[in-house]
Amino acid sequence: MTSTGPSPSLxxxxxxxAIVDVxxxxxxxxxxxxxxxxxxxxxxxxxxxxAIYGVMGPGVESSGxxxxxxxxxxxxxxxxxxxxxKVADDGLGQVFGHDIRAAGVAFPTPPLxxxxxxxxxxxxxxxxxxxxxxNTFLGACVHFSEADLDAAAIASAKVTxxxxxxxxxxxxxxxxxAASRLAHAAGRLVAISLSDxxxxxxxxxxxxxxxxxxxxxxxxxxxxLLALYETEDYAAAVEAVRGExxxxxxxxxxxxxxxxxxxxxxxxxxxxxxxxxxxxAGDAYAAGFLAAYTKGLSLAEAGRWGxxxxxxxxxxxxxRPQADLKALVANRG
Amino acid sequence: MTSTGPSPSLxxxxxxxAIVDVxxxxxxxxxxxxxxxxxxxxxxxxxxxxAIYGVMGPGVESSGxxxxxxxxxxxxxxxxxxxxxKVADDGLGQVFGHDIRAAGVAFPTPPLxxxxxxxxxxxxxxxxxxxxxxNTFLGACVHFSEADLDAAAIASAKVTxxxxxxxxxxxxxxxxxAASRLAHAAGRLVAISLSDxxxxxxxxxxxxxxxxxxxxxxxxxxxxLLALYETEDYAAAVEAVRGExxxxxxxxxxxxxxxxxxxxxxxxxxxxxxxxxxxxAGDAYAAGFLAAYTKGLSLAEAGRWGxxxxxxxxxxxxxRPQADLKALVANRG
Numbered sequence: 001m002t003s004t005g006p007s008p009s010l011x012x013x014x015x016x017x018a019i020v021d022v023x024x025x026x027x028x029x030x031x032x033x034x035x036x037x038x039x040x041x042x043x044x045x046x047x048x049x050x051a052i053y054g055v056m057g058p059g060v061e062s063s064g065x066x067x068x069x070x071x072x073x074x075x076x077x078x079x080x081x082x083x084x085x086k087v088a089d090d091g092l093g094q095v096f097g098h099d100i101r102a103a104g105v106a107f108p109t110p111p112l113x114x115x116x117x118x119x120x121x122x123x124x125x126x127x128x129x130x131x132x133x134x135n136t137f138l139g140a141c142v143h144f145s146e147a148d149l150d151a152a153a154i155a156s157a158k159v160t161x162x163x164x165x166x167x168x169x170x171x172x173x174x175x176x177x178a179a180s181r182l183a184h185a186a187g188r189l190v191a192i193s194l195s196d197x198x199x200x201x202x203x204x205x206x207x208x209x210x211x212x213x214x215x216x217x218x219x220x221x222x223x224x225l226l227a228l229y230e231t232e233d234y235a236a237a238v239e240a241v242r243g244e245x246x247x248x249x250x251x252x253x254x255x256x257x258x259x260x261x262x263x264x265x266x267x268x269x270x271x272x273x274x275x276x277x278x279x280x281a282g283d284a285y286a287a288g289f290l291a292a293y294t295k296g297l298s299l300a301e302a303g304r305w306g307x308x309x310x311x312x313x314x315x316x317x318x319x320r321p322q323a324d325l326k327a328l329v330a331n332r333g
Numbered sequence: 334m335t336s337t338g339p340s341p342s343l344x345x346x347x348x349x350x351a352i353v354d355v356x357x358x359x360x361x362x363x364x365x366x367x368x369x370x371x372x373x374x375x376x377x378x379x380x381x382x383x384a385i386y387g388v389m390g391p392g393v394e395s396s397g398x399x400x401x402x403x404x405x406x407x408x409x410x411x412x413x414x415x416x417x418x419k420v421a422d423d424g425l426g427q428v429f430g431h432d433i434r435a436a437g438v439a440f441p442t443p444p445l446x447x448x449x450x451x452x453x454x455x456x457x458x459x460x461x462x463x464x465x466x467x468n469t470f471l472g473a474c475v476h477f478s479e480a481d482l483d484a485a486a487i488a489s490a491k492v493t494x495x496x497x498x499x500x501x502x503x504x505x506x507x508x509x510x511a512a513s514r515l516a517h518a519a520g521r522l523v524a525i526s527l528s529d530x531x532x533x534x535x536x537x538x539x540x541x542x543x544x545x546x547x548x549x550x551x552x553x554x555x556x557x558l559l560a561l562y563e564t565e566d567y568a569a570a571v572e573a574v575r576g577e578x579x580x581x582x583x584x585x586x587x588x589x590x591x592x593x594x595x596x597x598x599x600x601x602x603x604x605x606x607x608x609x610x611x612x613x614a615g616d617a618y619a620a621g622f623l624a625a626y627t628k629g630l631s632l633a634e635a636g637r638w639g640x641x642x643x644x645x646x647x648x649x650x651x652x653r654p655q656a657d658l659k660a661l662v663a664n665r666g
Contacts, residue, residue, distance in 0.1 A: 024435075025655065058405065058432040058653055061394035072391065091424040099391040102357075320391055322358065322650065 010106075011079040011294035013157035015149075015179055016067025017141040017165050017172075018085030018109075019120040020092040023132075023279065023317055024057040026125035031133055038127065041134040041196045043168060049137035052123050061092075062318040063099035064122055066163040066195055069280045069319040072103040073287030073309050076325045079294060082106040082153050086144035092119035093140070099320070109148050112140040130275035130314065142169040146178045154179055155186035158294045159217065161286070164195030164224075167203040180214040189246075191217035193286055194224035201227055217247045219286045225250060247299075249306065251285050257306065259299045268303030271311035280319025284309040288329070305329050343439075344412040344627035346490035348482075348512055349400025350474040350498050350505075351418030351442075352453040353425040356465075356612065356650055357390040359458035364466050371460065374467040374529045376501060382470035385456050394425075395651040396432035397455055399496040399528055402613045402652045406620030406642050408437040409658045412627060415439040415486050419477040425452035426473070436653070442481050445473040463608035463647065475502040479511045487512055488519035491627045492550065494619070497528030497557075500536040513547040522579075524550035526619055527557035534560055544577055551581045552619045558583060580632075582639070584618050590639065592632045601636030604644035613652025617642040621662070638662050 031038050034052070044052065053059075063072070071083040083100055087093035089111040096119060100107045120139040124132050144166075154160050160183040166172040180190045192215045194200055200207050207228055211218055218241055222234060229237045241248045242260045251257045259266040288309030292302035308329050309321070316322050364371050367385070377385065386392075396405070404416040416433055420426035422444040429452060433440045453472040457465050477499075487493050493516040499505040513523045525548045527533055533540050540561055544551055551574055555567060562570045574581045575593045584590045592599040621642030625635035641662050642654070649655050 053431060056431075056435060058396065058435045059428070060651060061428065063391065095392070095394065098386060098389075102389060102391045316650070317655065318393060 009080065010082050010153060010157040012071065012074050012159050012161055012290050013082045013084070013153055014067035014071040014161045015084045015166065015176070016163035017065050017120055017138060017169070018068060018087045018096050019065040019122045019136065019141070020096055021062050021064035021122045021124050021279065021319065022053070022059040023062065023124045023126055023277065024059045026057060026127065028127055031125060031127070036125065036133050036135070037198065038133050039131050040198045041136055041165070042198070044135045044137050046137060049121065049123065049135070052135055056123060056125070060317055061095065062320060063096045064280070064319050066165055066193060066283050067161060068096070068100055069283035070161060070287040071105045072100060072320050073284045073313070073325065074291045075104040076321050077288060077291035077305065077309065077329065078326060079291040082108070082157065084109050084148055084150060086112055086140045086148065087119045088112045088114040088117060088140040090114040090119055092121060103320070108150055108153070112143050116140070117143060124279055126277045126279070126317070130278050132277060132279040138169055142171065144169060144175060145171040146175045149175055149179055149182065151182050154182040155188065157183070157188060159189045159191050159290055161191045161193070161290065163193050164199055164207060167199065167206050173206065176210070177214070189216040190214055191219065191290065193282065194218065194220040194228060197223040197227040200224055204228065204230070211241070212244050215245050217249070218245050219249045219251070219282065221251045221253070221282055249286070249289055249303070251282060257285065257303050259303050261299060264299070266299045266303060268300060268307055271307045273311040273315045275314050277317045278314050280313045281310045283319060284313040284321070342413065343415050343486060343490040345404065345407050345492050345494055345623050346415045346417070346486055347400035347404040347494045348417045348499065348509070349496035350398050350453055350471060350502070351401060351420045351429050352398040352455045352469065352474070353429055354395050354397035354455045354457050354612065354652065355386070355392040356395065356457045356459055356610065357392045359390060359460065361460055364458060364460070369458065369466050369468070370531070371466050372464050373531045374469055374498070375531070377468045377470050379470060382454065382456065382468070385468050389456060389458070393650055394428065395653060396429045397613070397652050399498055399526060399616050400494060401429070401433055402616035403494060403620040404438045405433060405436040405653050406617045406646070406658065407624040409654050410621060410624035410638065410642065410662065411659060412624040415441070415490065417442050417481055417483060419445055419473045419481065421445045421447040421450060421452045421473040423447040423452055425454060432653070441483055441486070445476050449473070450476060457612055459610045459612070459650070463611050465610060465612040471502055475504065477502060477508060478504040479508045482508055482512055482515065484515050487515040488521065490516070490521060492522045492524050492623055494524045494526070494623065496526050497532055497540065500532065500539050506539065509543070510547070522549040523547055524552065524623065526615065527551065527553040527561060530556040530560040533557055537561065537563070544574070549579045551578050552584070552615065553581070554584045554586070554615055582619070582622055582636070584615060590618065590636050592636050594632060597632070599632045599636060601633060601640055604640045606644040606648045608647050610650045611647050613646045614643045616652060617646040617654070
């Protein structure tokens with residue numbers, strides 16, 4: 001897939017916010033004194049981004065973005081992957097573009113002139129227990145629109161994967177629906193990640209409608225699923241999502257994941273690891289699952305690939321893989 | 334120490350190239366096919382930087398620079414530290430400035446207008462065995478000059494620490510000597526790190542003269558020391574440096590370090606660790622040593638702090654500490 005010429009077939013086409021992460025360690029008292037909700041993602045503006053960066057500890061920069069992470073991990077597992085998302089033509093935009101292409105992912109979206117808005121960044125505070133708290137300045141991402149959809153790529157992809165965070169930038173929402181229509185018109189599947197419970201609360205009706213009317217596959221963790229259905233009854237939420245989509249992959253951190261599909265329910269164990277930084281755990285799980293699923297492997301095996309990929313990315317700082325994931329899924333087979 | 338007002342006393346003032354690292358994993362075959370000398374540091378120009386970045390794998394950006402790393406680690410160990418070095422007023426320059434100040438290091442050097450040259454970057458390929466191979470584009474660093482010396486800060490610092498890489502940018506060499514004269518005029522100590530055997534080969538006579546005439550303390554690993562004295566006889570090189578400086582700290586990776594001072598010789602064991610990335614090992618050793626030494630601790634204890642700090646930075650990707658170094662030196666006391 002390139003911006004010119006015919007698109008080769010893809011396993012997965014991800015669409016999401018194109019973001020560079022800035023990771024720093026922080027005590028929980030730092031989060032509290034700056035009014036941050038531990039474990040969540042808050043949207044911030046340029047001035048807030050500057051203020052938070054000014055008080056954060058020394059950082060490490062790493063390409064991120066939820067669907068971007070998923071694409072990089074899936075490509076590392078051998079899937080044919082493309083990504084659509086908007087960076088600016090600035091330094092961080094070059095970093096994002098380099099990293100995703102170097103991961104083997106096609107990335108045809110033209111960058112925005114930097115004068116309009118800079119590349120998005122996410123200031124991530126990692127607590128001593130490995131949990132991450134995110135502050136996202138969307139920058140150029142709010143300029144992603146229907147015009148950025150690559151119709152041929154979408155039609156060629158077995159699964160079009162959308163991150164729920166795309167409900168935040170308004171122009172992206174219409175692109176979101178247009179992408180879903182293009183995928184379905186080509187007889188393809190549409191997957192969505194609920195991304196974050198706070199994001200689900202911000203846009204619950206939009207999420208509910210999209211899950212009900214468009215999504216074939218849903219990825220969600222426990223708090224996100226409860227937020228979607230406004231319930232504290234997890235079993236009820238599982239049955240609700242089972243009734244609305246073809247396939248739901250429900251993650252529960254160290255308790256593993258549950259895959260529900262029609263009458264079928266598959267339990268998958270988590271892969272034990274030393275948790276350093278949970279950034280990207282859900283993204284990596286979705287990547288592992290979809291890489292195996294689009295290869296035709298069983299739901300149980302797809303869940304295991306998801307668990308292996310998630311364990312790798314939480315064992316170090318940053319959301320992109322550092323080890324040989326193909327070897328990891330092969331060795332634990 | 335700030336750019337205005339009187340400078341408070343410092344334990345360590347570092348002077349070096351202000352660089353942002355871009356780290357990526359690479360197989361040894363990649364190094365070979367691109368003509369890179371494994372374990373070394375090569376100087377590259379802007380076009381080469383672009384070409385190498387284009388073929389490198391996905392990266393992680395992290396503030397670096399040899400003396401910059403030493404300053405960040407020493408501050409993490411409780412030393413009062415300042416750093417002088419030249420970034421540009423661009424995105425990477427902001428990253429460098431943020432990170433070193435957030436580490437607790439005073440950094441008064443004004444940035445260069447980005448139109449003159451961009452902030453320096455070092456493209457680091459990390460081999461499967463953890464060894465790093467560096468490609469440095471000096472950018473703004475070549476504009477560091479005598480005008481950037483903060484005389485009051487140098488006079489206040491117990492040790493002025495110079496990285497040998499400063500022999501590469503020509504204007505820095507005169508600043509180097511001027512800094513040494515300012516320090517000695519105030520009755521302070523001057524330390525130099527030999528940085529890299531290739532750098533020593535490039536500037537051997539300049540290194541020899543500086544060690545003989547100016548340096549009170551020398552940091553070197555085995556290949557650097559052999560390069561300095563153009564010998565393959567390590568014992569002879571140790572005796573040569575013993576005769577030229579007050580104190581030499583000689584590191585030998587997993588074989589620990591040897592500290593020589595007049596008739597005294599102290600052997601220090603390495604701290605065993607899982608090696609992930611050796612970037613910054615020598616910088617961290619120097620930081621640990623100097624933080625303890627300027628506190629008045631014994632040579633053996635200073636060497637132990639160096640070994641603990643080096644073990645921490647080689648246990649993860651990147652040259653700046655990620656764990657609580659004060660706790661690490663206390664626990665292993």
